[in-house]
Amino acid sequence: MGEPIAVSIVSGFLGAGKTTFLLDALRGDDTVVVLNEISDAMTELELFGDRPPRLLTGGCVCCDRAEELRALLRELAGRSRETPLAHVVIETTGLAHPERVAELLRDDPLLRHRTALREIVVVVDVLTVRRTLAAHREAVDQIAAADRVVLSKTDLCEPPEVAGAVALVRAVNPSAELVAPGPLPELPPAGPPLDVATEPGEHLSSVRTLTLRPGAPLSWPVFGVWLTMLLHAHGARVLRFKARVDAGGTGPVLLDAVQDVVHPPRHLAGWGSETPGSELTFVTRDLEVEQLERSLALFQDRLAVLVPDP
Ligand SMILES: Nc1nc2c(ncn2[C@@H]2O[C@H](COP(=O)(O)OP(=O)(O)OP(=O)(O)O)[C@@H](O)[C@H]2O)c(=O)[nH]1
Numbered sequence: 001m002g003e004p005i006a007v008s009i010v011s012g013f014l015g016a017g018k019t020t021f022l023l024d025a026l027r028g029d030d031t032v033v034v035l036n037e038i039s040d041a042m043t044e045l046e047l048f049g050d051r052p053p054r055l056l057t058g059g060c061v062c063c064d065r066a067e068e069l070r071a072l073l074r075e076l077a078g079r080s081r082e083t084p085l086a087h088v089v090i091e092t093t094g095l096a097h098p099e100r101v102a103e104l105l106r107d108d109p110l111l112r113h114r115t116a117l118r119e120i121v122v123v124v125d126v127l128t129v130r131r132t133l134a135a136h137r138e139a140v141d142q143i144a145a146a147d148r149v150v151l152s153k154t155d156l157c158e159p160p161e162v163a164g165a166v167a168l169v170r171a172v173n174p175s176a177e178l179v180a181p182g183p184l185p186e187l188p189p190a191g192p193p194l195d196v197a198t199e200p201g202e203h204l205s206s207v208r209t210l211t212l213r214p215g216a217p218l219s220w221p222v223f224g225v226w227l228t229m230l231l232h233a234h235g236a237r238v239l240r241f242k243a244r245v246d247a248g249g250t251g252p253v254l255l256d257a258v259q260d261v262v263h264p265p266r267h268l269a270g271w272g273s274e275t276p277g278s279e280l281t282f283v284t285r286d287l288e289v290e291q292l293e294r295s296l297a298l299f300q301d302r303l304a305v306l307v308p309d310p
Pocket of ligand 1: 015016017093153154155256263
């Protein structure tokens with residue numbers, strides 16, 4: 001029957017750095033990546049180059065897309081009888097409970113024999129981990145389920161902040177292997193008490209996703225003002241923002257934010273096989289998203305004449 005396929009589950013809260021990590025660390029020639037997105041939009045496929053992942057979009061593989069994941073893994077297991085496949089990496093959504101994905105592998109009568117869980121890797125963003133753990137139960141459960149925790153964005157903060165993040169992770173899961181790009185810092189003698197979300201809540205019930213596809217190119221400076229104001233007012237409820245912006249240039253600008261932290265934009269040289277056009281995706285919790293489209297349109301109409309592109 002051949003060797004079972006090794007499966008790695010890569011999890012971590014929205015925007016923690018899961019894709020960045022797996023592009024760097026987990027992509028071998030004999031690996032299939034399964035990418036699960038909570039929204040329907042895929043703004044970052046370009047990053048995968050000529051080795052596109054298998055996509056499961058518009059839901060979460062730990063719950064409402066679990067059956068699609070099961071079918072996909074069964075298909076890969078079937079195919080590997082002819083062409084052996086060594087490794088499948090499943091990147092969950094940032095709201096997933098990775099333990100439920102591991103359960104699916106264990107409980108399915110076929111996958112139990114044809115796959116072997118290698119590890120659950122959880123990526124933790126040191127910039128936002130404290131407030132994320134305090135507000136979102138999924139983030140606590142992700143760290144608790146981890147065999148390995150990878151700290152991301154340590155380059156964006158000072159050593160005490162990294163040490164604080166290490167202390168938080170250790171408090172939730174003392175036994176996980178902890179990995180950071182540099183040496184792990186000494187722990188502070190006594191950190192502030194751990195404040196974690198305890199309400200399990202109805203997993204996705206308060207989560208909304210919204211994808212906007214404005215018809216015309218956006219004025220980049222006006223878009224910047226709009227986004228800054230939005231995140232300033234509602235950053236804690238805008239869990240994740242990702243955009244491919246058509247600002248009228250030769251290629252798109254990729255921009256993303258995690259809560260109120262905006263990452264530097266990446267300007268791509270051309271549109272490749274994509275049709276030019278903007279696509280903005282929001283994942284929110286407890287935020288009415290209906291007004292966002294109208295407010296962006298109003299900003300673009302009223303301010304574009306006042307704030308010309310540089
Ligand atoms: N400076 C810095 N930026 C990082 C690091 N890791 C990730 N990022 C940035 O953080 C942002 C989010 O990273 P992604 O890899 O897309 O995060 P993700 O967890 O896959 O996001 P979702 O799938 O939307 O939940 C991107 O702008 C990355 O470039 C890091 O270690 N340092």
